[in-house]
Structures are given as C-alpha cells and as structure tokens.
C-alpha cells in the first residue's frame with residue numbers, strides 16, 4: 001500500500017553526523033571478508049521545532065558489499081546531500097528523494113538522511129514510523145544470518161545456538177569452497193528448519209553446476225549468487241536451478257526490481273532500505289512485489305537500534321511474507337546505542353509503536369562509540 005498520509009513538513013536546522021565503531025560480539029565472515037567492528041554513520045536531524053530525528057547510514061568501512069563505504073558516504077553527505085536538504089528550507093520528507101535525485105548513486109547516504117528527517121517529522125506529529133509505513137503486525141518473525149565458520153561442524157553448533165534462542169529461519173553465508181559441505185552439514189543436523197544461503201555475489205555462471213548441487217537441500221532460496229550487474233546471467237542461472245534465486249545487491253531501486261522480475265532473474269526479493277536509497281523506495285519495491293505476487297523479506301546491514309527499529313516497522317508490512325534478517329540486537333552487539341535494544345520473544349521481534357522510530361538514544365553509548373562527528377547548520 002502506498003503511503004497514505006504524508007509526514008509533517010520539517011526544516012532541518014542542524015544535521016549532525018557521527019562515525020561510530022561498535023564491537024561485534026563475534027566476528028562476522030561473508031564471501032567478501034570478516035568484520036569484528038561495525039563502522040556506521042549515525043545521523044541526527046534537528047528541526048526548527050527543536051525535535052531530533054535519527055537515521056543510520058549503513059555503509060561499511062570498505063566498499064566490498066557495494067561501491068559505498070563510510071568515508072565516501074561521509075564526504076557526499078556532509079558536502080552535498082545534507083546542504084541540499086538544508087537549502088531547500090521547509091519540506092515534507094517525502095520530497096527528499098526528489099531533492100537528492102540530482103546526486104547520482106550514494107543510496108545508503110541518502111537513506112540515512114531520509115530516515116532522520118522522517119523520524120523527526122513523525123516524532124513531531126506523535127505518529128509511529130510503523131503506522132506511517134502502513135505496518136499491520138505488532139511482532140515480526142525473526143531470521144538470523146550466520147557467517148562462515150571455521151568448518152562445517154562449527155557452523156552446525158553455531159546454528160544450533162541460534163535455533164535454541166528461537167530464531168525461526170536460518171541463513172548461512174557461502175562462498176566457493178565453503179558451500180555444499182556447509183549446507184549439507186546444517187541440513188543433516190536440522191532436516192526441517194527453514195534454511196537459505198547467501199553468496200554475496202561470489203560466483204559466476206561458470207559455477208552453475210556447483211550451485212545446482214544446492215537443489216537437494218530444500219532451501220527457501222539462494223541469495224545473490226552472481227555479481228550486482230549480472231541481471232541477464234541471473235536469469236540464465238534461474239533456468240538451471242530448482243532453488244529460487246533471491247536478489248539483494250542487484251536490486252538498487254524499484255526500476256531495478258521491475259527489470260529483474262521482467263527478465264526472470266529473481267523470484268524473491270530482499271528489500272534493504274539502505275541499498276535502495278531509503279524507506280520510501282523500499283515501500284515502492286514491496287508494493288511492486290505484492291502486486292506481482294513476489295515474496296519479499298527485509299534484509300539487514302547489522303543495524304544499530306536505530307536502523308533495526310526502522311527495519312522492524314518495514315518488515316511488518318503485509319508484503320513481507322518471509323522472515324527477514326531482523327534479529328535481536330544481542331545477535332551482533334553487547335552494547336547498543338538505544339536504551340531498549342530489540343530482543344527475541346518466542347522467535348519474534350516487537351515492532352516499536354512510540355512516536356517516530358519508537359526508540360530512545362543511549363547518549364552515553366553513542367558518545368562511547370563515536371570516532372568522528374560534524375554538524376551542518378542552516
């Protein structure tokens with residue numbers, strides 16, 4: 001459902017950005033590397049009414065998942081995007097995509113600024129982000145993303161731990177050489193769990209025979225096996241696999257989603273607001289998929305309590321028919337930057353209902369993890 005009631009107009013008197021470095025509870029290994037610290041940019045947008053809205057720019061330290069990375073996002077947000085919003089004066093946040101449209105790319109940076117402005121507008125109104133987006137659920141089923149472990153036996157034990165905590169769906173990361181045996185081990189140990197794999201672009205069409213070996217494990221889907229721009233190759237691969245392909249990195253906009261569906265490159269879509277330039281575009285993709293009968297789920301980028309709250313609201317929309325990567329904060333962080341980090345309740349995460357994102361910032365934690373900050377004033 002398109003957004004029905006626009007948010008209040010805002011004037012962004014101050015936009016403060018901070019780079020945070022937050023330690024992870026355990027190393028997170030994907031096909032593109034291992035992270036032990038989450039580097040992320042937090043945005044605070046203060047309106048002329050003195051209300052603070054919060055957003056999160058989900059770039060990583062290095063451009064390995066996508067071309068965006070922290071220092072690049074910082075530069076474009078402080079030099080171009082933030083000033084463009086402040087120069088616009090007073091505007092409803094729904095105009096942000098159009099205001100920022102002249103600046104090519106940089107979708108994660110745009111998404112973080114959009115979220116901060118939306119949060120500020122909705123806190124001013126006393127309306128929750130979830131109700132603004134059209135969310136219908138109060139709890140969402142929670143999946144967990146499991147990084148590559150030292151060997152298949154260790155992976156099975158890690159998965160067992162998450163299942164014991166109550167996660168309702170498991171996603172394991174794969175890469176060439178750590179795919180079939182890992183998946184086989186998890187499937188043998190847990191024959192009935194909802195299971196999917198994520199390659200993060202690590203394969204080429206020449207690996208089609210290897211990927212076809214995954215068909216015997218009854219997976220929900222295989223996520224992003226080929227490169228971001230391999231839309232035609234993904235369509236060819238889909239022909240040779242029984243396992244549904246779900247695109248992540250390739251879906252950078254509603255246009256990209258429409259093209260991928262038209263070509264038959266994907267039959268499931270992972271929606272991530274950062275990757276597509278914001279929550280408004282994310283809702284447009286969800287609407288497109290709902291209309292086309294394509295299942296969607298909410299991806300994750302190791303968000304702090306800010307982005308996690310926003311993702312829980314997004315995942316509560318009716319279009320989101322598969323469990324997403326919206327796990328408890330403790331999956332990644334010992335200490336979060338919100339006062340009430342998301343917890344797992346019977347395999348589900350609660351959708352915040354308070355004004356805006358419905359979370360309060362833990363100012364001490366925010367300060368403790370801050371390594372750089374800059375404020376833009378109108």
Ligand code: NPG
Nearest residue numbers: 065145200299300301302303325327
């Ligand atoms: O639960 O937030 C989460 C992490 C989910 O695996 C996850 N994210 O490729 O989807 C991904 C991956 C990722 C994380 C990619 C961080 C890039 C950065």
